[in-house]
Amino acid sequence: MIGFLITIYAGLEHAFEADHLLAVNNLVTNRSKIKDALKDGISWGVGHTSTIFIVGIFMIGFKISISENIFSYLEAGVGIMLVFLGVYRMAKLFYKKKHSHTYYHSHQHTHTNGVTHTHMHAHTYTHSHPIAIFPHNHSETANYKTAFWVGLVHGLAGSGSLVILVISQMKTPLEGLVYILIFGIGSILGMFAAAGLFSIPFTKNVLGSKKLQYSLIVISSVICILFGFKVIYSNLF
Template sequence: MFTFPLLLTIYAGFTHAFEADHLLAVTNIVSRRNHIWLSVKDGIFWGLGHSSTILLIGVLMIMFKVGISEHSFHYFEATVGLMLIALAVYRLQKFFRGKKLIIHTHGHLHSHSHSHSADEHKHLHVHFAPKQNFKHTQLHVHTHDHSHKLAYGVGLVHGLAGSGALVVLVMAQIKSPFDGLVYLVIFSAGCIGGMLVAAGLFSVPFSKKLIQAPVLQTLLIVATSVLCLVYGGKVIYDNIMLL
């Protein structure tokens, strides 16, 4: 029957979810959330996307004997690096655009000319929206996106990273194609579980209690995005420039 221990396979998938590039991507995704449940769902969808790619490559290589060169997987890894950079830029752009929207919504800043004796000069004035309209505006500004397409898409691309090495390892260890695919399914289940836990843990700093501190929120989002940018650049350099 199976030539691999079930618990060890699940553990391998679980720990795979905690690799640095995975955590950076997911942290940037869950930083949009202030509810842990939405972050956990992002983690699940990331894991589903990641597993979809691994299983697709596994089926092509194990069942249909499709050969994929080692150089191709370097390009796959570089694509993941590019995605990490794009994700960081997207997160920063969304965050700072949201801040501008809140500023423009809460008040309107402009200048008036005033005459004092013979001199004329300008004063800055801030006009705030009436109270009765403010509640309506607040509700509109803080509407959250409950879609998990971004998490699934990022996971889908992320599955390219290391998927070839994993499938080749399975093919070397397990002779039966069916057993090999079962291994990948169990590995993927462990990966989904690991990412679920990781997304929940890494969403805690962005929860409602801490998100009320604007400086801390800005620092966390900028720091994780910059790390994502740097790591993405390193992945591209390691897999393209050093070939």
């Protein structure tokens, strides 16, 4: 029982690493409801656990070794993903979407010969406005899928050191895979909690000022981009 709790705690602690928090923070800024952000956290955790478990099967079950250099490149890939998430969130915040509206009206006039004609006229004008902070319902599923894929990438990058640690500690392959699953449950719970906490400032009922919400989104996006470049540099140079 103690070993189970320690493993769950290790997964919880792993979820609160800086790159994980930055990624999920950028994801939940799209949410107007905490329950949707919590689903993002679960999706991230499931994706993260899936990758680690699959890598564990190859390394523990089939005795396949993976070079540390490969995992360094994968870590750099996480950095690229963080940069992309930050840039995309900023672009989505400030991009102005154009809408065109056409109005029709008609009028009649009579010629000198007594013939009456009706003319139809169309007037079109275009206006633009920023995309709203909060998405419409049709994008909810897409956002959950995004969180899942972000978790997959994170799991792929961080699985190497974890699986090597498991191999050194566990007596049998089955015991090692069970450890990874329990660890994954802990990471799901951790990201569930993190997503809920990070989403609070972006809910409609908490901050009434859109300017303040915009500022928080910009700050989190910039930090995500800078940290992404740091990860890239530390793993490639």
